[in-house]
Amino acid sequence: MPHGTTGASTPAATITSLDEKLTDADTTAPAQFLHDYNITAKTLPFWLINVHRSQWPAECPSFLRDQPDKNIRCLSTPDKEYRRQDWDLVQEIITSARADCADQGAPPPAETNRIDRFQRVPSDLRKYLEYTAQIKAEYGSVMRFVVKERLGWGDGNTQDLHPKGGPFEFEEDIKILYNDWPYGIDKDIIHLVVWTKFELADDPATGELTSDGRAAIEQYVHTRFHSRVARKQVVWFKNWKSLKSVHAVEHFHVMLHRPDMAFVREITEDDVPLIERVCV
Template identity: 70%
Template sequence: MPHSTTVLTPAATITLLDEKLTDADAATPARFLQDHGLTSETLPFWLVNVPRSQWTSECPAFLRDQPPKNVQCLATPDSHYQRQSWEEVQEITRTNRIDRFQRVPSELRKYLEYMAQIKAQYGSVMRFVVKERLGWGDGSLEDLRPRGGPFEYAEDIRILYNDWPYGIDTDIIHLVVWTKFELPDDPATGDLTAEAREAIERYVQATFCSRVAPEQVVWFRNWKSLKSVHALEHFHVMLRRPDRAFVREITNGDVPLIERV
C-alpha cells in the first residue's frame, strides 16, 4: 500500500491508532505498531519514526513538496533501514552515482527540519555555514576571496565533519573539505574538469592517505543538483576506520551538528 503524501492525515488512521494507544505506547511507535499488528504503511510518511505524542494531523511545512526519494526514505522505519557498507560507498563513488547516497530516515527528517530553521534565521544555508561553521566572516565576496590558487594556502581550506552524514556504516567518518577557491566544471559534462580532479586527488593523497591507508579513503564532489550549499565550493571525503586522533587533528576538534542538536 503506498504511503499517503497528501497534506491532511486521514482521520480514520488517527482515530484507529488513538483507540488502541496506551500511555506506554506514546514514545515507542515502532513497538506500538508491531504489537497491534499494524505497519508503517498505515501511516502518512511524516508520522513514521515519530513518537505518538509528537504526531500532527497535517504534514509539517518543512516536509512538504519533498522529492519521491525523500518521501520513500522518510516513510521507512529506522529499524528497516540498512546502512550502506564500505563496499557500497566505494562503488557509488567509483561510478559517480552520488544520488544513491541516502540518510537514515529519522536523521533525514532532522536534517530537513534544521535546514528550514537555518534558512529562516540566517536567510540562507551558505551564510550559516560561512559564519557559524567556517568562521569566514558573514559571507561577503571579500570574506570569501581566496589568498591564492587551488590548495596553495591552508587558510583557503577548512576540513569539518559533515554535519548530517549519509546513512553509511558507523565505522566510516564523513568529512567535508570547504574551499574559498573554485574547482571548475567541464561545461560539456557538468562534472569536474580533469585538472580539478587531479588537483583534488593530489590534495587527498597528501592530506589523508599519509595517515590512512589509501584503500580506506574515497572522495567525491556532489553534482550541482545535489548540493545543499551551492555558492560555496566543497567536496566530500570518507575515511574507513581512521585514527580518531588524526580526525580531531585535521578538523581542529570539530563536532558535527547532528551530535549537538
C-alpha cells in the same frame, strides 16, 4: 525496502481515527500499540514514520512538504529496516572507471560515479530537513550559516570567500570539517567535507569536474590524507551541481575507513558535527 507513502494531504480524519484508539498507556508503549491495532508503516503517512506517538503532529510539518520522491521513500522507511552502506558499497558508488575509459577513448559507464545513491538514515534525514528549515528562517540561507558559524570566514556573505591564492595554495583558503548530516554509512566510516574559498572548475557540459580540477583534488588528497591513512581506505567525491546542498561555497567530500581518530581530530581541529550537537 521503503514502505508505501501517504502524502502530506492525508485527511485529518485518518489521524483522528488513530487517536481515538489511544490510551495513556499506549503513548508510552507505541510499538505494542501499533502491533495491537495492526497499524504499520504501510498505513501511516510518511511524516509519522520514526516519530514517537507522543510527538505525532496533527498534519504534515511544513519542512516535509513538497519533498522529492527519493526523500519520501527514505522517510517512509522505519529506521530498523534501514541498512547502512558499508565500505565496499561506498567505494562502488564513488569510484568511477574514468581513467580506464580515458585510456581506451571511451566514455565512463553509466553505472559508475552514482553518488545519488547515497542517502541518510530516515530519522537523520528528517532531522536534517527540519534543522535546514530552521537555519534558513534564522540566517536567510544555509550558505550564510555555513560561512559564518561553521567556517568562521566572515559574516556569511559571498564577499568573505575571496581566496588568498590559487587552488590548494594556502591553508587559510581551506577548512576540513565533519559532514554535519552524514549519509547512512557504516559508523566506522568517517565522512568529512573539505571547504574551499577557491572554485574547482566544473565541465558545463557534464556538471562534473574538469580534468584539471580532478587532478588538483587528487594531489591534495594524496598530500593531506594518504600520509596518515592507507590509500585504499580513502575515497573522495564532489557532488554534481544538482545534488549540492550548499551551492555558493565550494566543497568536496572525503570518506575515511577506520582512520586513526587522533588524525581526524587534528585535521578537523576537534570539530563535532551538528548532528551530535543539536536537538530538533
